[in-house]
Amino acid sequence: MSRSVSPGIVWATSAPAAAGPGHLTCAKLAGMGSLWTVDHLISPFPRSVWDTDFSFLAKGSPTPDEAFDFATVLGHLAAKAGKVQLAVGVTDPHRRHPVSLAQTFLTLAHLTRRPPILGLGAGERENLDPYGVPCDRPVTRLAEAVQIIRRCFDAEGPFDFTGEYFTLDQAVLDLRAPQGRRPELWLAAHGPRMLELTGRYADGWYPWEPVDPDEYGRRLREVHDAAKRAGRDPAAISAAQVLTVVLGRDAHHVRRLLGAKSVRYLALLADARAWRSFGAEHPLGPDFRGAMDLLPHRYSRAQVEAAIDAAPAELVASRVVAGTPKQVRARIGDLVDAGLQHPVLVAASAMVSPADAVYSMAGLLWLSRGLRTRQARISPSVQEVPA
Template identity: 30%
Template structure:
């Protein structure tokens, strides 16, 4: 099982690219550089009275383009792999996605993977881009990008939305095989799409699996069944999982973090839809039939609305949506997922680090301790991502 972390997206550029070198030194197998224009949490909550990290970083919405970061980071590293994305299939046509991916394949000397999805409205609606037809565009893009990766000859394909006639992307892959294409998301249509065409499935736990390893196992089985029906080797599809965590080695810190607005907001959003709350017997703050990717535009949400949502978020959901605890406690909760033996790649997001400077050191220790235990190695002594970020922010 490969182990990875999320990279740094904000300036200075040297900090963002240096995160890959730090992750490589810490023994990580891969690093994820996301494709975003704004963060998942409301900008109105990024104030010093809620988190003093805001005094070091004026905005958490300063997402630089992942492509140049990966290209520059590749020149500073030799073994770590790069996850490019999640790239949405709405804002870029398949030919552009394929061209960018193949360019990064050469820049990294074969160390890049694409994460593809139907995208979030927060990257579209404020910028005058319609998300309508996102699922259809994802279906077209996955199939067409795979074609462009496998031939330099003209490609014709009559998709649902994207239509190609003798279209050429003549950049060949760096090595003997093209870079893998994973799909992020869930639901019956997406899982079928992954089984038919994708090289991997990118998902998150515990919220996306409704806090049950059994549901996660069922979804993996569904992907593999669709692959078998399509005449593919079910075992060839990689399962890449991100853990959503609130990790800290200090129990007193954890008690504070459970009531922090950032943790509560994440508790509200990190399920596929609000229907998950209903199945848990809980009431979602935004009611039924609410979906973060479709309905939430964080920069448009006022401070009053955000804090009200946090206040009305059921505390019983905190541990269902994220792994909260010390490295030992989280490892115990993670064990049933690992025991399934189906996870090929494991990464994590730790929201404790956003909640205050006081949490950064112990949260970083918890990350290294947890990933080292999962990987079965002694904690690395090299500069990790957290160390680099903390030093960079202080500078």
């Protein structure tokens, strides 16, 4: 029996602006279902090491922190999106009030052919701490925000909400989505409380933490169990996964890519527990929680380079899906068997060199075509990426 799969692609939402329409064109050519933007003020890549030795992209951009506002670029792309769903993966309800987020996505629903996706997460320090934005008890704040957003999507006339962090008194948001284009709310959930919120309130599950198929299936069951407890249909919740891929022509090429600084740096986004599982201590501290604690603009060059050097090769490999296109397709297929419906692809190898960028983008298109159904994964009509 075949399983329908709808891949998506991530744009880093950073300069140059032409990269946005370029990614949308790739998504349409490959028959992808979604294009995802991100909402960052600071890039996860440190300014201190941003040079052509780290990534060839530094030649065209003097800083990794040239970040665009996701809502503006989604509005710009809306008229040309066609069948591709436009999404943010993810923003947070700390910098952006939930009612404003609801208004933004209800507006987008009037500009697109398919429902836009509002991806929400609990927030990351790099986008909050430097700007004085409070983020204590982030999951509690998020729980209130998703309830408010749901009300905004559906309420008719004024409504109230009284929470610990948000209070609405006869609030009005009468903007309604066109028929069939009601925005979707997806949550970036990994821990038990976030998985519970996903099952209770969300239209989709959008995790980014790399896990094996067994763990993916276990977490998806937690989402489904929470949906059942809330009286919802578990099958109505879309199951996604952000997949950072490293694509090479052969084993030698893949090993070279895994040794590149920009790829090895991804190990720093793992938490201290993951480092200990590979017999190493995290260079950013024994209690470091991974990407959510990252403050890349505060790390010195010496600190970052020492951390990159300290990363065990096995840990680096565990943070990505690496291999030839056929090998990567097979590994993603294992996740599909565990319940994945929406693999959202990021090509880490595209940062290494111009030639690797071309090969990686061609590989993403090939992967998308091959993953759209379980039958397509083994279809002889799908051509291999040219060497």
